[in-house]
Every structure is written in structure tokens, then in C-alpha cells.
Amino acid sequence: xxxxxxxxxxxxxxxxxxxxxxVRSIExxxxxxxxxxxxxxxxxxxxxGYYNGDIKTRKTVQAIELNADxxxxxxxxxxxxxxxxxxxxxxxxxxxxxxxxLSPEDLADTEWYYLVCMSFVFNVGQGLPGRTLANxxxxxxxxxxxxxxxxxxxxxxxxxxxxxxxxxxxxxxxVIELGVTELVMEDPDLIQHVKTSFLEVPYPIASKKTxxxxxxxxxxxxxxxxxxxxxxxxxxxxxxxxxxxxxxxxPNNSSNGLGLNQPADDSFMVEGMNxxxxxxxxxxxxxxxxxxxxxxxxxxxxxxxxxxxYPEKVxxxxxxxxxxxxCLHDLKERxxxxxxxxxPQGTDLQYQSVLSALLKGSHQLILGPNFxxxxxxxxxxxxxxxxxxxxxxQRGGSPQKLLKQILFEVPRMHVDCVLESPEDNSNRxxxxxxxxxxxxxxxxxxxxxxxxxxxERFCVLKSMVPSISKDDKVSILDDAIEYLKDLEKRVEExxxxxxxxxxxxxxxxxxxxxxxxxxxxxxxxKISNGxxxxxxxxxxxxxxxxxxxxxxxxxxxxxxxxxxVNMNKKDVLIEMKFPWREGVLLEIMDATxxxxxxxxxxxxSTADGILSVTIKSRFKGSTxxxxxxxxxxxxxxxxxx
Amino acid sequence: xENSAQESHLGQENSxxxxxxxxxxxxxxxxxxxxxxxxxxxxxxGSFIEEYSNRVDILSFDPDTLSVxxxxxxxxxxxxxxxxxxxxxxxxxxxxSNDVLASSGDYLRLWEVRDSSVEPIQxxxxxxxxxxxxxxxxxxxxxxEPRRIGTSSIDTTxxxxxxxxxxxxxxxxxxxxxxxxxxxxxxxxxxxxxADGSVRIFDLRDKEHSTIIYESPQPDTxxxxxxxxxxxxxxxxTILMDSNKVVILDIRSPTMxxxxxxxxxxxxxxxxxxxxxxxxxxxxGDDTQALIWELxxxxxxxxxxxxxxxxxGAEINQLQWSAAQPDWIxxxxxxxxxxxxxx
Numbered sequence: 001x002x003x004x005x006x007x008x009x010x011x012x013x014x015x016x017x018x019x020x021x022x023v024r025s026i027e028x029x030x031x032x033x034x035x036x037x038x039x040x041x042x043x044x045x046x047x048x049g050y051y052n053g054d055i056k057t058r059k060t061v062q063a064i065e066l067n068a069d070x071x072x073x074x075x076x077x078x079x080x081x082x083x084x085x086x087x088x089x090x091x092x093x094x095x096x097x098x099x100x101x102l103s104p105e106d107l108a109d110t111e112w113y114y115l116v117c118m119s120f121v122f123n124v125g126q127g128l129p130g131r132t133l134a135n136x137x138x139x140x141x142x143x144x145x146x147x148x149x150x151x152x153x154x155x156x157x158x159x160x161x162x163x164x165x166x167x168x169x170x171x172x173x174x175v176i177e178l179g180v181t182e183l184v185m186e187d188p189d190l191i192q193h194v195k196t197s198f199l200e201v202p203y204p205i206a207s208k209k210t211x212x213x214x215x216x217x218x219x220x221x222x223x224x225x226x227x228x229x230x231x232x233x234x235x236x237x238x239x240x241x242x243x244x245x246x247x248x249x250x251p252n253n254s255s256n257g258l259g260l261n262q263p264a265d266d267s268f269m270v271e272g273m274n275x276x277x278x279x280x281x282x283x284x285x286x287x288x289x290x291x292x293x294x295x296x297x298x299x300x301x302x303x304x305x306x307x308x309x310y311p312e313k314v315x316x317x318x319x320x321x322x323x324x325x326x327c328l329h330d331l332k333e334r335x336x337x338x339x340x341x342x343x344p345q346g347t348d349l350q351y352q353s354v355l356s357a358l359l360k361g362s363h364q365l366i367l368g369p370n371f372x373x374x375x376x377x378x379x380x381x382x383x384x385x386x387x388x389x390x391x392x393x394q395r396g397g398s399p400q401k402l403l404k405q406i407l408f409e410v411p412r413m414h415v416d417c418v419l420e421s422p423e424d425n426s427n428r429x430x431x432x433x434x435x436x437x438x439x440x441x442x443x444x445x446x447x448x449x450x451x452x453x454x455x456e457r458f459c460v461l462k463s464m465v466p467s468i469s470k471d472d473k474v475s476i477l478d479d480a481i482e483y484l485k486d487l488e489k490r491v492e493e494x495x496x497x498x499x500x501x502x503x504x505x506x507x508x509x510x511x512x513x514x515x516x517x518x519x520x521x522x523x524x525x526k527i528s529n530g531x532x533x534x535x536x537x538x539x540x541x542x543x544x545x546x547x548x549x550x551x552x553x554x555x556x557x558x559x560x561x562x563x564x565v566n567m568n569k570k571d572v573l574i575e576m577k578f579p580w581r582e583g584v585l586l587e588i589m590d591a592t593x594x595x596x597x598x599x600x601x602x603x604x605s606t607a608d609g610i611l612s613v614t615i616k617s618r619f620k621g622s623t624x625x626x627x628x629x630x631x632x633x634x635x636x637x638x639x640x641x
Numbered sequence: 642x643e644n645s646a647q648e649s650h651l652g653q654e655n656s657x658x659x660x661x662x663x664x665x666x667x668x669x670x671x672x673x674x675x676x677x678x679x680x681x682x683x684x685x686x687g688s689f690i691e692e693y694s695n696r697v698d699i700l701s702f703d704p705d706t707l708s709v710x711x712x713x714x715x716x717x718x719x720x721x722x723x724x725x726x727x728x729x730x731x732x733x734x735x736x737x738s739n740d741v742l743a744s745s746g747d748y749l750r751l752w753e754v755r756d757s758s759v760e761p762i763q764x765x766x767x768x769x770x771x772x773x774x775x776x777x778x779x780x781x782x783x784x785x786e787p788r789r790i791g792t793s794s795i796d797t798t799x800x801x802x803x804x805x806x807x808x809x810x811x812x813x814x815x816x817x818x819x820x821x822x823x824x825x826x827x828x829x830x831x832x833x834x835x836a837d838g839s840v841r842i843f844d845l846r847d848k849e850h851s852t853i854i855y856e857s858p859q860p861d862t863x864x865x866x867x868x869x870x871x872x873x874x875x876x877x878x879t880i881l882m883d884s885n886k887v888v889i890l891d892i893r894s895p896t897m898x899x900x901x902x903x904x905x906x907x908x909x910x911x912x913x914x915x916x917x918x919x920x921x922x923x924x925x926g927d928d929t930q931a932l933i934w935e936l937x938x939x940x941x942x943x944x945x946x947x948x949x950x951x952x953x954g955a956e957i958n959q960l961q962w963s964a965a966q967p968d969w970i971x972x973x974x975x976x977x978x979x980x981x982x983x984x
Contacts, residue, residue: 379981
């Protein structure tokens with residue numbers, strides 16, 4: 001590769017390209033170089049990295065086409081810039097940076113993972129990179145997304161990014177980490193391949209090796225790290241040198257590895273032998289249920305031992321020794337304090353704290369100091385994906401049953417206490433109906449129908465009583481009672497007069513007139529809003545098939561308007577002919593429904609200005625008007641033509 | 642520890658259960674117990690009976706002895722099930738020495754809860770022309786301006802009452818369809834959700850306008866409940882009909898929810914923000930679970946897992962988080978009211 005200049009001064013620049021080459025050749029998602037921090041000796045921090053995974057939104061200002069090399073490097077650079085701007089706490093990262101800058105929403109899951117990785121630091125011996133550095137051996141972690149956070153602190157993040165395999169190996173005094181979203185089984189050859197083909201190129205930095213003190217800038221720091229054990233690298237490939245030393249330094253070592261229940265914390269100081277035996281350590285976790293299970297070879301501690309061994313194997317400056325001391329000290333402290341938080345809670349906490357630290361979230365998660373930890377008293381338990389074993393499946397009932405009843409049904413109950421105004425009624429019917437369908441509760445539906453019928457009847461009653469003042473049901477009933485009393489009184493009066501019988505007809509007429517006068521459009525709307533189809537294309541022969549047992553035919557005006565009413569118990573067949581005019585059909589329908597007739601079919605035709613209507617209907621209630629009454633009502637319509 | 646095998650019994654030992662003779666829906670915590678030192682915490686529960694006669698019971702809760710007792714003298718009839726119950730959020734501002742409880746249904750009603758009786762104070766009816774007033778689906782008491790109560794109605798309106806004067810301050814046609822819930826943010830700002838599938842914010846200083854900050858993804862999927870985060874007013878939460886999601890909204894970024902909490906295994910029925918934390922919310926649903934969530938600053942790409950969970954014996958219909966004692970959450974399922982220690 002032409003860009004790989006061996007005598008280039010800026011090693012990180014060069015390193016990134018090497019990482020790029022390496023990670024792209026094996027088609028993994030990312031490579032990170034963890035280097036010893038300049039500010040905190042003994043701590044591994046982000047040195048450099050190359051991102052090779054999925055990209056969500058690409059932003060560019062250049063018009064020129066970039067090749068794959070440049071694109072990849074540019075992306076890695078942009079991610080770094082985004083991280084730096086975020087961690088600097090800018091309120092709006094976009095504001096001060098060029099438009100090509102990324103913002104968090106431009107990132108794919110794996111990019112987000114890569115970005116958050118930049119915020120991590122590892123004590124030597126801690127975490128995957130820390131342990132790798134400490135024991136000088138590659139670590140191959142399969143199923144990283146299920147790994148215990150003790151083993152792999154970023155497992156939650158990895159899960160979200162679907163990173164499945166993570167490999168760390170020591171390199172240039174730091175650690176190279178490679179990750180991929182696929183499950184790749186342990187393959188020492190792959191590490192070797194990456195190392196020899198891409199990374200291990202002689203650097204002209206030997207001269208600096210004598211000066212292990214770290215510089216103030218990042219670049220210098222990288223250099224310094226590189227120096228630390230550049231030439232030890234080869235030695236590291238030889239399986240651990242320091243086993244004997246380790247035994248000496250840890251006299252309590254019972255060489256039985258970790259007890260399963262033994263807190264891993266203790267092991268940092270005491271245990272640590274077993275890991276040394278295998279050159280590449282590998283863990284596969286079947287399931288996060290087993291996350292507390294500590295694999296016998298998973299000794300976080302051998303890193304410590306290794307760290308102790310280093311000074312013997314490689315003559316290092318005092319600073320390096322100090323670093324390892326520091327590290328030990330650090331770990332001791334952690335034993336007593338911090339590691340206790342690495343339980344299932346700790347994982348979340350760490351994840352949260354990383355995120356909020358990174359993004360400088362202004363909110364502190366306050367629920368009182370005990371909220372997180374005081375779980376022995378709480379009724380709530382830590383959430384697990386599987387949830388409660390005995391958790392019932394939802395029964396067949398409709399979802400949100402009670403909530404829906406409260407919101408949909410209870411208001412209905414109130415509404416029924418009071419009669420609504422007709423316009424509202426039709427409107428509300430339209431609104432409510434679809435919801436009722438969705439609820440799908442039969443009893444509710446039938447209940448609703450019953451209430452609708454009741455309301456309808458109240459409508460009718462209201463239309464029959466002339467002096468209705470108010471809309472509510474009580475008033476209607478009161479007025480109806482009054483009206484009935486009034487009528488009764490009049491009937492009595494008239495009867496007492498003992499006038500000829502045709503007076504009764506007069507009274508009847510009077511009532512009919514009243515109906516006509518006081519009728520409002522209550523029932524009219526019911527038809528006009530299209531709920532009931534006005535015209536059924538049913539053949540008249542269907543009607544004729546029913547042989548009327550009792551046929552009562554009235555025909556008065558044989559000329560222009562011709563009205564026939566046939567009644568068979570409650571079934572009514574109406575045939576009429578009269579001059580057509582605008583809206584007359586509606587009036588007919590109005591009249592029939594006022595007469596408590598439920599219309600089943602209407603057939604109408606106009607010829608030479610004469611409307612022929614055939615209505616097949618049935619009485620709704622128990623009260624049955626006489627054929628004469630029906631005819632009278634219809635005749636009034638016909639006459640007004 | 643939590644990982645032990647007997648999960649089904651986990652957490653049950655601290656819970657306090659009250660079993661009512663009838664199914665329960667509405668529920669409210671009294672705001673404080675400082676005033677009535679001789680009394681314990683009060684919890685009001687409303688029955689859900691599909692008839693005219695319903696009951697509201699006032700229970701006493703003692704967190705020290707973990708006991709909850711009904712007060713037979715503090716039980717009163719309510720016409721149809723109350724759709725919501727709420728105590729006066731700041732009783733010290735009242736000149737009355739007793740708790741005041743509000744209930745919604747046909748009207749907004751105010752009740753004075755005395756030591757041994759409950760007396761109706763007021764029935765607030767918005768209709769001038771008749772006794773009829775469109776039924777109320779919910780209401781919210783403004784805790785900054787406690788003379789204000791906002792009600793939501795199926796007639797598409799929200800009504801703001803001045804309960805001290807007993808008059809309507811304003812009535813707004815808030816939505817295109819039934820309004821199902823209402824929540825105050827500030828003294829003059831409230832939000833509502835509706836069958837039209839939108840969350841709208843209203844400012845009483847500018848009654849001409851409202852801001853739609855969210856619309857359900859499928860048009861006209863009703864939004865049933867709304868909870869405004871009182872600790873951080875940028876956030877509110879809503880639930881959809883027939884959905885297992887809790888939608889978290891940031892009023893600064895309208896239309897795009899900042900998070901969707903999707904770990905319930907059946908529809909969600911109730912939500913409540915933690916009274917003393919801006920990042921915690923509890924939700925409960927048909928999957929019998931109550932989940933406490935801690936919202937991350939930035940949602941992870943694969944969704945948010947709850948922090949902790951509790952499983953009740955049946956579909957949880959109601960959820961309240963006590964403002965006076967933030968470590969207590971109450972839930973209602975079937976005919977039980979249960980108090981859970983959240984921390």
C-alpha cells in the first residue's frame with residue numbers, strides 16, 4: 001500500500017491505516033487500538049480505531065468521489081469528531097461544526113457502539129483489553145453480547161450493536177481489539193495473520209525506546225506506548241513466562257481456579273494460574289442465565305500476575321513499575337468498593353453512566369440513594385427478558401377491557417340518563433359505532449342497542465306530545481303523563497256529551513294532527529343519514545308470495561292518488577300512487593316510521609309524474625295502528641302534493 | 642437474592658393488598674399526611690360496577706405496619722363508576738382542614754373527606770341550558786394553581802374550572818373526537834389525548850391555538866392516557882389503544898417520540914411518572930406486570946429494557962405513584978388494590 005510510509009512521523013495516522021487494512025482484509029466491523037493513557041498511567045484508553053461496519057447516514061461535503069479507503073478513514077475520523085464534540089458537551093453539536101459532521105442520529109447501531117467505546121478506559125487487568133495487556137495473551141470472546149459484564153464490560157452495548165465476537169491481543173504496548181457482528185470461532189491463525197500481514201512492520205522508533213516517559217500529547221503518548229514493549233511483542237507469543245514467578249508472588253494460590261460461587265473480585269489478588277496455560281483464552285456463554293458462572297479459565301487475575309512478571313522479563317523504567325503498582329492498588333480498592341456494583345444492577349448502571357457521562361445528560365437519575373440497591377425490600381425485582389416463569393398469558397378477553405369500558409362505556413351510561421338533542425344523536429351514533437365494533441363486546445353491543453331503542457322511543461314519544469319543553473327523559477315522561485291525563489279528561493268530556501260516534505273519529509283526527517304538528521326531524525335524521533338503505537331492489541313478487549290472511553283494503557280516491565294498505569298481523573304492505581314532488585318519499589318514510597313501522601323494503605318508480613311506491617314493513621312495537629290510520633297519514637302526504 | 646428459583650413469590654411479602662367487594666378502577670393517594678397526624682395515608686378507590694350504584698371507599702394506609710384498612714364511615718355512593726379520583730394536590734392551600742376529593746363521571750364532583758364522613762361540596766355542571774353535561778372521561782387538578790381543574794369529555798371539549806368560584810374558566814374544543822385524558826404541565830398549560838389519535842398542548846393565554854405534538858402512527862388510533870412528567874416538563878408519556886407501547890414524547894421534538902417502551906407483553910393500561918425523579922416511569926398492563934423504567938439519556942438502538950418488574954395476579958387496570966411517599970406505588974387489578982414498595 002502506497003500510503004503506508006514507514007518513516008512517517010505520525011504513528012497514529014499510520015496505525016489507523018494499518019488497522020484499516022487489517023480489519024478490511026478480514027472483513028470485521030472495527031478495530032481499536034487501546035493505548036496506555038498519558039494522564040493516567042496504568043490505564044488503557046482509546047488510542048485509535050478504524051470503523052468498518054454498517055453506516056447509516058453518510059454525510060459529505062466534497063464533490064469528489066472518495067475511494068473505499070478514504071471513505072472508511074473519513075468515517076472513522078468523523079466518528080471521532082462526533083465523540084469529541086459530544087464529550088465536550090456542546091449543546092448542539094451541529095451548530096459549530098461543518099454540515100458534514102455527524103450527529104448521533106446518523107449512526108448505525110455498530111457505529112454507536114464504536115463511538116461509545118471511545119469513552120471507555122480500562123485499568124490494566126480490567127476488562128477485555130486490560131486483561132489482554134496484563135497477561136500478554138490474546139483473548140477471543142465469542143457471544144460477546146451475552147458475556148458477563150465482569151468479563152466484558154461492554155456486553156450490553158455489544159448486544160445493542162449485535163457485536164458477537166470480540167478479539168483482543170497485545171500490540172505495541174497496547175492492545176488491539178477487533179470486533180465483528182458475526183459469530184467467529186476462535187482462530188489463532190487469524191490473529192497471527194492480522195499481526196504479521198498488516199501490523200508488524202518495522203518502525204523507526206527504536207531510538208525513542210529509551211525514553212518511556214510519556215509525552216503530553218496524544219500522539220506522543222501513542223508513541224510512548226508503542227515503545228513500552230515493542231520488542232517484547234515476539235516474546236509474548238511464547239506462552240507465559242511468569243508462571244513460576246506467579247506462584248511465588250501469590251502463595252495462597254491453591255491452583256484450583258475459581259470456585260463457582262466465589263466472588264470474582266477476590267480472584268484478582270489470589271488466583272490466576274490457569275489462564276496462563278492456554279495461549280488464547282476463549283469463552284462462550286450459552287446464555288446469560290449462566291452469566292454468573294465463572295469459567296475456570298476465566299481468571300481476571302492472571303493479568304495481575306502477568307503485570308507483576310513484566311518487570312522481570314522486560315527491564316522497564318520506574319514509571320512502568322509504578323504503573324503496575326498503581327494498577328494493583330487500584331484493583332485492591334476496587335475489590336472493596338467498586339466491584340460490588342458489577343452485579344446485574346451494575347451493568348445497567350455502568351451503561352447508563354457511560355451514556356450520560358458521554359452525552360452530558362443534564363438529568364441525574366434521582367430516586368433517592370436507595371432506589372437502585374435496596375431491592376430486598378422492594379416488591380419489584382430486576383427485569384429479565386424471560387420475565388416471570390409463571391407469568392400468565394393473557395386470557396382471551398379483549399385488551400384494555402376495563403380502561404375501554406371506563407372511557408367508552410361509562411360515558412354512554414351517563415348519556416342515557418339524558419336524552420340528547422336529535423342532531424347530536426345522529427352525530428354521536430356515527431362516532432360511537434366504529435368503536436363499539438372494535439371493542440367487540442357482545443353484551444355491550446346488545447346493551448347499546450337496547451339503549452338506542454329506548455332513546456328512539458323517547459324520540460317518538462316526544463314527537464307525539466305537543467308541549468315538551470325540555471330534552472331530558474324525565475321531562476318527556478312528565479309531559480307525556482300530563483298530556484295523557486289531558487286527553488283522558490277530554491275523552492271523558494266528550495263521552496259524557498254522548499255525541500254521535502263519528503266524534504271519536506274527530507278525536508282521532510285531532511291526535512293525528514297533533515302528531516303531524518309536533519313531529520320533529522328526530523326520526524327523519526335516522527333515515528337521512530343513510531344507515532338504512534332506502535331502496536332495496538327486491539322484486540314485488542317476493543312480497544306477493546306472502547298470502548295475506550287478513551286483507552284489509554281501503555281505497556277512497558280512485559283517481560289520482562291510490563293508496564292500498566295490506567296488513568297481515570304485524571306485516572304491512574303499502575302500495576300507493578300519486579303525483580311526484582320533491583322530498584315526498586322522505587315524507588312517506590317519515591310518516592311510516594312515526595307510525596312505528598319498521599321499513600324492510602321500498603320500491604319506487606316514477607312514470608309521467610306519478611310516483612308508485614311499494615313499501616314492505618312491519619310494526620316495531622306491540623302497538624298496531626289500524627290500516628285506516630296508516631292510510632290517513634299517507635293520504636295527507638298525497639293530498640298536499 | 643433475586644436470582645433464586647422461587648420467582649413467583651418474589652416481592653409478594655411486602656405488598657399490601659386490599660380486597661374490595663367489587664371490581665376497582667379509579668384510585669388516588671392523598672397528597673400528604675402532615676395535616677392529619679392522627680390519621681394515616683389515605684387512598685380513595687372507586688368501584689367499577691356497570692350499573693348506576695357505585696361506591697367510593699376511603700382506605701387508610703399505614704406504611705409502618707404495612708396495613709390498609711377501610712373506613713366504613715368514609716364510603717359513599719357514586720352515580721356510575723367514577724372515571725377518575727384525585728385528592729386536592731395541596732390541601733394546605735385550602736382553608737378547610739380536611740382532605741378534598743374530586744371525582745369525574747357525569748359531572749365533576751367535589752367531596753370533603755372528614756374524619757368520619759364524606760360530604761359533597763359541589764357538583765360542577767358545565768351546561769347552562771339543561772341538566773345534561775357531556776360525560777367526563779378524566780380530569781386533572783392543577784397542583785400549581787389548585788383552584789383549577791381541567792376536565793376532558795366525550796364531546797371533544799376540555800373544560801377548565803375555577804373551583805373556588807365554581808365557574809367555568811374556559812371551555813375549548815380540544816380535539817376532533819372524544820377527549821380521553823388531560824394533564825397539566827404548568828399553571829396555564831395543559832395537554833390532552835383523544836380518540837383522534839393526537840396529543841395536543843394548550844395554553845390558556847392563547848386559546849386560539851393548540852400544538853399537536855404527537856399523532857398515533859396509524860391514523861385515528863385513539864390515545865387513551867396521558868402523563869406529563871412533573872419533574873421534567875419536556876417529557877410526557879401516552880398509551881395507544883390495543884398497544885403494548887408506552888410512547889415517551891419530548892415536547893421539543895414534536896411528532897417523533899423520543900422513546901417507545903415496548904417490553905409489555907400485552908396492552909398497557911396505565912402509566913405514572915415517578916413523583917421525584919425525572920427519569921423513572923412505571924407502566925402496567927394486561928400482561929399482569931408493572932414495570933419500572935429508567936429512561937436513558939439517549940435511547941439505545943435496540944430499545945429500552947425496564948429496570949424492574951412486578952407481576953400481579955391479573956390484568957392491572959390502574960396505577961398510581963404516591964407523591965407524598967414516592968417509594969409506594971399502588972395498582973388495581975380485578976377487585977384488589979395493592980401497594981407495592983418501589984424501592
